[in-house]
Amino acid sequence: MPSQSKRFLGRLSSLKAFIIAPLVFLLLLGAVFAYSGLWPPMVVIESKSMQHADESSIGTIDTGDIVVVKKITSTNEVITYLDAVPTGHTTYGALGDVIVYYKSGMSKPIIHRAMCNLVYNTTGGGFDIPALANVPSSMWSVTGDEKRWWNVDGVLELYDIGYQKVTLSIDLTAMLDYMKSPNYGGTPHGGLITMGDYNWYEGADGTYMGKYDQKWISTVKEPVKDEWLVGKARGELPWFGLLKLYATGTAPSYTPRNSVVDLIASIAAIVLLPIILDIILDLMKRRGVHLFGKNKVKDEGSDKRDPPE
Template sequence: MTHDQSFFGRIGTIDPGDIIIVKKSDIIRTRAEEENSGGAKRYGDWGDVVVYYPNGDELATPIIHRVCCWVEVNDNRYTVDSLGIRNESEITIPELGLYRYRPNHEGFITKGDNNLFSDQSCSICYQPVKQEWIVGKARGELPWIGLLKLLIWGHPIYSPEGWIRIGKASAPLDQWICFFLFFSAIVGVPLYLDGFRRK
């Protein structure tokens, strides 16, 4: 769920190397609901950002994406109340890349903020995300620290233009600068203070 922001302007968004604090919750607010009601923005936009297992597969890598809307299914008829779609034989939401969509069950339509289309319109998660597939909602971040893990074990995403690969990790240049400054301070300050006390 990376965001195109100004240089060093990524606090409050989720970027490669951020460790995300996740909170279990039964109440999930969709982007459409929050936008229509004037609710609070989270991580740069309306709606909760959730961590879920694609297609309910707990062995798969969890996905962290924004909840766009809820699809109700009743006798092969579909309703997306928050978008004014009611009792239709199929769902078309062009801005989410859904055309003549006919899901098997009800659930959330999700989308990464930097993706062109919803997870359900591509190979990420074909069916709507069921409530029981959701691990929790993103409720905080520890920026840059996760790059240390990615340096060693890597991650499966490609390196977009302008990203820098170090070790097995790939991230925007400013993320790497912040990472090295942060860890330099974590290591350097105690060493400096230890040397200062010995004098």
């Protein structure tokens, strides 16, 4: 019986790494959910619209990354790119917050950077953009209207935006005309202008031009409303979202090769490290070395009987 008990304990010891790991995972998932306020609390990045290069890097949002999303319900909870110019607030390698939003009719939510917040001016019929009052005058201009931050119409141009230093030309007139048209079915409103960090092109004159959602995505022709907001991105688990993309056959051809290599290396480390650690601890125990207690040294004279009187 003692030998059977020892064998059972030995097997249990060898399996404990595989028992502890799922428990730790569940605890971490619960903590992330409590922080996020959403279920699921994370999204897998399926495109390269937020990358800063063809290869992935920690600190930016790349294809195959998993990003935690913290629930928000108002644009007032978002620090836009323009808001962050005087403060330096940075997320994922550029100024401002990255948000997740979803509008009915979209195939899936979009995760892009909030560039600026427009407030519809019901009196003048244009947009107020208060953040412009706090950025350098050389950073922006208005075409087709007076240069001011309130009741703006025309085209707002922002210069040296993002990691690529693009020019972002936001056609406010087109958005206002769309929302004031008889076919719109609503009233004009303000909201967020959004853009993916990687969404730019080189113009005929060599200028890099930003491709913002409200012009380049057919289902988003107006500023992002409060009710479309899902949350803002917080944190990053690189590479592991590739497991889902490959399992579902949706991994794009432009998936960063270094992400695939890093994923394989990470999985190997997760599987092998607990086993190696358990073997090392077992060997140390056999040699009488105890990390979490005093080493037991046998007293050579402790088993000797006292001589008879």
